Amino acid sequence: MSASADSIPVVAVRRVGAMSLFLLQVLARIGPALARPGLIVRQIYNAGARSLVIIMLSGMFVGMVLGLLGFDVFQRFGSEDYVGVLAALGNLKVLGPVLTALLFAGRAGTSLTSEIGLMKSTEQLTAMQMMAVDPVRYVVVPRFLGGFIAMPLLTATFTLIALYGAQLIGVQQMGVDSGAYWSQTQNAVSLHDVWEGVVKSLVFGVAVSLVAVYEGYHSEPTPEGVGLATTRTVVISSVMVLLLNYLLTAAFLTTK
């Protein structure tokens, strides 16, 4: 193969193409997979409930930092009441969906990839094929759906906790007036901003879950191969989340 054929853009395009085809395979099997809702519920628990602690802790600290930074900046202009606006818009539109997706990729995404990769390396996927059971339907689709459903729920949790954290610092610690804090926030935040966060979390849910299951399913069936696939999951999903975040932010700004 020529050097140009292995260049980074070509490899990237090839991978995106392969992932798109894999996504079509997954989507085509969602109907049959819904016949076993128990499998999907278990994966929502694995991807969602088991990520709750890290999401809540991170949300709290992010919110508190926003409260501190916001207060530090706005007090220079005598506009401390706007701390809530910064925290609400920052979390709803960007930090909530993006940080949740990045944390999700590191916690649940790696878990999905290594789990599927290990199933492959221990011939469990081949055994399913030999039992005339489609491993994409039985293994991949429930995990993909679990991640897709868990992501918006985790994003909402992160955002709510972060708002509480910002209020804790801004109002409780720094002494910003509670009424002014919340009224400014209410005036500044529109349904469009909430919708932006929801759409982003859904898109990131598809992206991170797809990358995680794709990398696991296509990993080399060796310990090294599973390790590399897990690393790729974090790297590719993180870059993809940040890229998609830029594109979606731009798209929402133009539709405002």
Place this chain on the structure above:
Amino acid sequence: MLFFAALNESSEISLSPAQAGDAVIEVRDVHCAIGGRVIFDGLDITARRGRITAFMGPSGTGKTTLLRLITGQSYAERGSVQVFGREVAQMSNVELFALRRRMGMLFQNGALLTDLDVYENVAFPLREHTKLPESLVRQLVLTKLHAVGLRGAARLMPSELSGGMARRVALARAIVMDPEILIYDEPFVGLDPISMGVICRLIKQMNEALGITSIVVSHDVQELSTIAHDSFLLSGGKVVASGTPEELSHSDIPEVKQFMGGLADGPVKFHYPAADYGAELLDAGDTK
């Protein structure tokens, strides 16, 4: 088997039932290469119904590749692989899955589903392919587990099983749909003598009691000679000898003599092709 056929939604896809003594698996003039390395160069093999057929050969001769060809997991570049009289390479996915429902396979490491316990592992094919009531599933699972001596281990997780136990559970899972062909991929690897004897006895029992056509891939000559009706010795991409294990043990063919006798010297070299040993030692400093 007819019981499951009646219950199975996809049983309309007909693959003709084999008669006793018929060739269930026929491999003719198969050529296959992986990564540029020739694995098979005109392979011919026949496995007959109701018999235990052993595929033997040194490591790397393509025994597992042969199983992949038979089960439709990969395809030969040339030649014919027929199972129940149908060309595997020409089957659609639906037909291939219908074929696999008539087969059971025991993997080298058991390949049990690690998130399910022993009971659920054995019940897995039943739950996926039938709509049997839970009471009947329970009876079938316990019957099969009892047959392999592990009814008492029904609620253990795969991580709590020894290698031999895991393989017995996998065997119970492989026979739970009453297959016509049972394929064993290196069933004796890494087992202690007791577990090895148990697996050997089970293979024989399954064959005799259920009339299953058994394909055993292994390089354990001693164990195979006690259970196999027919043996094929693979080497250099071809069958170098075939017959009963007894006939193979008396063969004068150099490859057969080396393999059956476990000799280091023979057509299969101990050393991988390399440059002259002395010259390479003297040039050791230049390899950096």
